[in-house]
Amino acid sequence: MASVRLTGITKQYEGNPVLKGIDLDIADGEFVVLVGPSGCGKSTLLRIVAGLEDVGAGTVEIGGAVCNEVEPAKRGIAMVFQSYALYPHMTVAENMGFALKLAGVPRAEIEERVARAAEILQIGHLLARRPKALSGGQRQRVAIGRAIVRKPEVFLFDEPLSNLDAALRGQTRVELARLHADLKATMIYVTHDQVEAMTLGQKIVVLNGGIVEQVGTPIELYERPANMFVAGFLGSPRMNFLPGALAGEQDVVAHVRLSGGTQVDVAADASSAAPGGAVTLGVRPEHLRVLADGEGGGIPATIALVEYLGDSVIVHAQANGVPEMIAVKCRADDGAWHAGARVRLGFDPGHGHLFDADGAALPRVPQAR
Amino acid sequence: MHATRPRTRKGDALPAVLLLAPFAITFLLFFFLPALDTFYMSLTESSLTRTNAFIGLDNYVTLVQDPSFWAAVGNTFYFALLTVVPLTVLGLVMALLVNHFTRASGWLQGAFFLPFVLPISVMTLIADWMLQPSSGVVNYVLGMQRAWFADLTWAMPMVAIGTIWWTVGFNMLMFLAGLRNIPAELYEAAALDGARGFTLFRTITWPALRPVAGMALVLQLIASMKIFGQTYIMTTGGPFNTTRVTLHYMYETAFTQSDAGYAAAIAVAFVAIVIALSLAQAGIVAWLARRDA
Amino acid sequence: MNKRASLGWTVIGALAALLLAAMWVAPLLWAMSTALRPEHETVSAVFHWLPQEWTLDAFAKVLAAGNVGRWLFNSALVALLVTVVTMALSLMAAFAFSQLRFRGRTLVFALTMLAFLVPFEALLVPLFRMMNQLGLINSYAGIVLPQVVAPVVIYVFKQFFDAIPADFREAAVMDGAGPLRILWSVYLPVSGNIVWAMAIVTFIGAWNNFLWPFIIVTSNDMMTIPLGLTQTYDAFGVRYAQLMAAALLGALPVALAYVVFQRRVTHGFLAATGLKG
Numbered sequence: 001m002a003s004v005r006l007t008g009i010t011k012q013y014e015g016n017p018v019l020k021g022i023d024l025d026i027a028d029g030e031f032v033v034l035v036g037p038s039g040c041g042k043s044t045l046l047r048i049v050a051g052l053e054d055v056g057a058g059t060v061e062i063g064g065a066v067c068n069e070v071e072p073a074k075r076g077i078a079m080v081f082q083s084y085a086l087y088p089h090m091t092v093a094e095n096m097g098f099a100l101k102l103a104g105v106p107r108a109e110i111e112e113r114v115a116r117a118a119e120i121l122q123i124g125h126l127l128a129r130r131p132k133a134l135s136g137g138q139r140q141r142v143a144i145g146r147a148i149v150r151k152p153e154v155f156l157f158d159e160p161l162s163n164l165d166a167a168l169r170g171q172t173r174v175e176l177a178r179l180h181a182d183l184k185a186t187m188i189y190v191t192h193d194q195v196e197a198m199t200l201g202q203k204i205v206v207l208n209g210g211i212v213e214q215v216g217t218p219i220e221l222y223e224r225p226a227n228m229f230v231a232g233f234l235g236s237p238r239m240n241f242l243p244g245a246l247a248g249e250q251d252v253v254a255h256v257r258l259s260g261g262t263q264v265d266v267a268a269d270a271s272s273a274a275p276g277g278a279v280t281l282g283v284r285p286e287h288l289r290v291l292a293d294g295e296g297g298g299i300p301a302t303i304a305l306v307e308y309l310g311d312s313v314i315v316h317a318q319a320n321g322v323p324e325m326i327a328v329k330c331r332a333d334d335g336a337w338h339a340g341a342r343v344r345l346g347f348d349p350g351h352g353h354l355f356d357a358d359g360a361a362l363p364r365v366p367q368a369r
Numbered sequence: 370m371h372a373t374r375p376r377t378r379k380g381d382a383l384p385a386v387l388l389l390a391p392f393a394i395t396f397l398l399f400f401f402l403p404a405l406d407t408f409y410m411s412l413t414e415s416s417l418t419r420t421n422a423f424i425g426l427d428n429y430v431t432l433v434q435d436p437s438f439w440a441a442v443g444n445t446f447y448f449a450l451l452t453v454v455p456l457t458v459l460g461l462v463m464a465l466l467v468n469h470f471t472r473a474s475g476w477l478q479g480a481f482f483l484p485f486v487l488p489i490s491v492m493t494l495i496a497d498w499m500l501q502p503s504s505g506v507v508n509y510v511l512g513m514q515r516a517w518f519a520d521l522t523w524a525m526p527m528v529a530i531g532t533i534w535w536t537v538g539f540n541m542l543m544f545l546a547g548l549r550n551i552p553a554e555l556y557e558a559a560a561l562d563g564a565r566g567f568t569l570f571r572t573i574t575w576p577a578l579r580p581v582a583g584m585a586l587v588l589q590l591i592a593s594m595k596i597f598g599q600t601y602i603m604t605t606g607g608p609f610n611t612t613r614v615t616l617h618y619m620y621e622t623a624f625t626q627s628d629a630g631y632a633a634a635i636a637v638a639f640v641a642i643v644i645a646l647s648l649a650q651a652g653i654v655a656w657l658a659r660r661d662a
Numbered sequence: 663m664n665k666r667a668s669l670g671w672t673v674i675g676a677l678a679a680l681l682l683a684a685m686w687v688a689p690l691l692w693a694m695s696t697a698l699r700p701e702h703e704t705v706s707a708v709f710h711w712l713p714q715e716w717t718l719d720a721f722a723k724v725l726a727a728g729n730v731g732r733w734l735f736n737s738a739l740v741a742l743l744v745t746v747v748t749m750a751l752s753l754m755a756a757f758a759f760s761q762l763r764f765r766g767r768t769l770v771f772a773l774t775m776l777a778f779l780v781p782f783e784a785l786l787v788p789l790f791r792m793m794n795q796l797g798l799i800n801s802y803a804g805i806v807l808p809q810v811v812a813p814v815v816i817y818v819f820k821q822f823f824d825a826i827p828a829d830f831r832e833a834a835v836m837d838g839a840g841p842l843r844i845l846w847s848v849y850l851p852v853s854g855n856i857v858w859a860m861a862i863v864t865f866i867g868a869w870n871n872f873l874w875p876f877i878i879v880t881s882n883d884m885m886t887i888p889l890g891l892t893q894t895y896d897a898f899g900v901r902y903a904q905l906m907a908a909a910l911l912g913a914l915p916v917a918l919a920y921v922v923f924q925r926r927v928t929h930g931f932l933a934a935t936g937l938k939g
Binding site: 050052071072073074077078079081082083084085087088089098099102103146150 | 827829830832833834835836837838839843847848851852
């Protein structure tokens with residue numbers, strides 16, 4: 001197993017910059033997720049690590065050795081493709097053993113390694129079948145098995161779950177996490193799905209437009225996003241953003257006047273922001289509350305739509321001065337809401353996020369949980 | 370998605386050479402060099418076996434003023450005129466029938482396409498037999514005694530008819546492919562809108578087939594320019610050279626009169642005509658595509 | 663259009679189909695009818711659609727006299743050689759054009775495709791002279807070699823290779839396969855259908871090729887079927903039953919190939935035009 005270090009990775013396609021200088025350190029045995037919207041460069045970055053694409057500038061180090069010029073097969077990596085790329089004319093066993101055969105590994109050893117990998121993935125009974133006789137989930141396991149057999153230093157996953165249906169996706173996520181724990185391998189995983197990122201990653205790298213927005217553990221990124229992009233990307237339903245201006249501050253509390261007129265308090269350090277300057281308030285749906293009649297304050301809003309999810313309810317409300325609808329996530333038995341009702345939304349100042357005019361997050365004051 | 374691939378890969382050069390070499394050698398030897406040779410020969414006075422003096426563009430000057438050449442070109446275009454439209458129309462009709470009568474389509478398709486896989490001599494032998502003056506079945510049915518291939522008016526049309534029988538299957542195939550590419554949903558939507566029968570053809574089928582028809586027309590035209598076997602075997606270019614086509618004239622010049630230099634000039638002129646037609650086709654196709662877009 | 667009118671159209675269509683089909687099989691049927699009768703019946707004053715006396719005499723005479731057996735052998739050998747060599751050359755070249763990135767790739771491919779514009783017929787004389795100098799006139803090599811240059815086949819294979827998802831190639835690269843290995847272990851095995859289709863089409867084309875063998879073959883022994891059949895005029899004179907028998911014998915192998923491989927044949931011819939379906 002080995003560490004991976006990327007320094008200053010830059011890449012252009014026909015004059016369009018796709019990666020604008022990526023620095024990344026991945027420790028041995030870590031499960032790192034590269035996540036971001038389409039076109040952010042995450043797949044390109046993965047393929048550069050794999051050696052399927054050349055770097056424009058920068059260095060790729062695997063296990064401490066620079067391998068910009070090294071062929072993919074010699075970098076000690078294995079890749080699981082989004083479409084699995086199983087050779088259709090070969091059996092499962094042949095697919096899994098192909099790389100070893102090319103490397104001249106003796107047949108007995110190939111069989112043994114294939115059998116062992118098949119056992120880990122529980123596909124031993126499929127070894128003699130052809131890919132077209134397998135289900136999507138089975139094919140995916142064969143693709144993973146093909147990677148395991150090669151005993152690589154680093155595993156690369158390119159959106160491996162995107163071709164599976166929802167139920168299978170959840171199940172496979174769990175198995176991937178288990179696999180990582182068993183093999184203790186370094187894994188780099190690319191996805192656009194933030195749920196996969198949050199659940200699988202020990203470290204998440206959020207990419208956007210060719211740059212790294214933030215690197216951190218899931219908790220860090222969720223509770224202390226560095227900017228509006230990361231804040232809005234992780235978490236579903238998305239964090240609510242309410243525009244406003246800084247009305248004043250007092251120690252560790254910032255007063256914000258929202259565009260609709262309401263004034264709220266946020267536990268953030270606004271000392272670096274200009275008084276009266278434009279700021280954006282961010283509150284996650286699960287941290288908003290519909291205030292009871294007896295409670296004061298709150299942001300006035302009109303309910304537009306109520307979605308029942310079974311275990312929870314999402315209330316979509318329109319507030320003055322806020323262009324998009326605000327989503328509030330409540331427990332199902334909090335009350336019966338209906339469209340058109342006027343309510344007031346409130347939140348605990350410790351759960352608010354504040355972003356300056358450039359979208360960067362103002363430091364949050366740690367709260368007792 | 371995955372962006373463009375790199376322009377060159379270092380390790381690819383050697384395998385590329387290995388893989389391309391066999392083809393490249395044969396291509397060079399049996400196409401490229403002969404092509405250059407034809408060009409050069411057309412500027413010389415040569416026999417079949419020896420290249421003689423370099424005479425510049427003299428061959429071409431003679432060519433332009435040669436009534437036999439222009440007659441041959443005219444005969445070729447006449448043949449094209451007789452075959453191109455019938456081949457396209459018949460091909461379309463056959464494709465429509467095959468597509469419609471699905472239960473019999475294997476048989477129908479087979480009946481129409483089988484002649485296409487036969488060697489030319491089979492077609493010419495049968496045609497010759499059927500068109501015999503005294504014992505041929507055509508004359509029997511029509512109650513005539515005509516010697517079709519010796520008849521000034523009918524020789525070329527008969528060659529054309531034989532060719533149509535022989536090659537229409539290919540056009541049918543192209544139209545069939547075009548028909549099968551039309552998504553069924555288009556017809557379903559039109560049916561819901563109340564369209565029937567001929568309207569369906571006019572509004573859905575024909576617009577979708579127009580490009581195929583265009584391609585078929587041009588392929589036919591170019592193929593017509595290139596005929597040789599049919600007229601050589603069936604009429605030997607007669608009567609009185611009225612069915613002598615361009616390539617036949619070239620063959621005679623080269624192999625009968627052993628005037629290879631002049632024959633090469635004919636060949637070059639011939640290629641020029643084919644290229645001109647191909648370019649015209651590309652232009653028309655592009656124009657039509659722009660108009661439809 | 664009401665039901666009655668559409669039924670009417672269907673009837674017209676069916677009649678048209680029957681009529682056209684009949685017209686198209688009639689010549690071959692008539693040839694068979696002629697070949698199965700004794701010679702004197704073909705020129706008799708009284709016309710008969712069917713043989714009054716059924717006999718295989720014509721076929722027997724054709725097979726005995728002349729060189730029909732020899733010609734069939736020549737055709738088979740030439741067609742087979744042309745097919746095998748063309749497939750090998752074209753697959754390799756197509757793979758190089760499709761999957762390898764080397765300097766000048768676009769140029770070389772464009773040159774190859776240029777061959778479409780120059781018809782084979784224009785090269786007859788130089789090819790003849792070259793074969794003469796190489797001493798290959800009237801030889802199998804002479805007949806076969808110019809026919810293996812097939813830009814159409816390369817084009818079809820290249821399109822096919824281009825359409826194979828890049829993932830397979832990349833997975834093979836990750837597995838450590840070099841370009842030749844990738845061709846052999848990944849691209850060729852999945853090309854089965856298209857190779858079959860083009861092989862059969864090439865075979866038929868080589869079998870039916872008239873022009874080039876006509877130029878290069880000078881002795882009766884080396885003739886291929888299309889050539890040989892034209893000799894039958896002189897060999898058999900006005901013996902039409904035998905002429906038809908010879909024609910049918912010459913047609914038999916390719917007709918059989920079509921009947922057996924109908925789908926592949928149509929697939930192959932269509933692929934050559936670039937149309938899908």
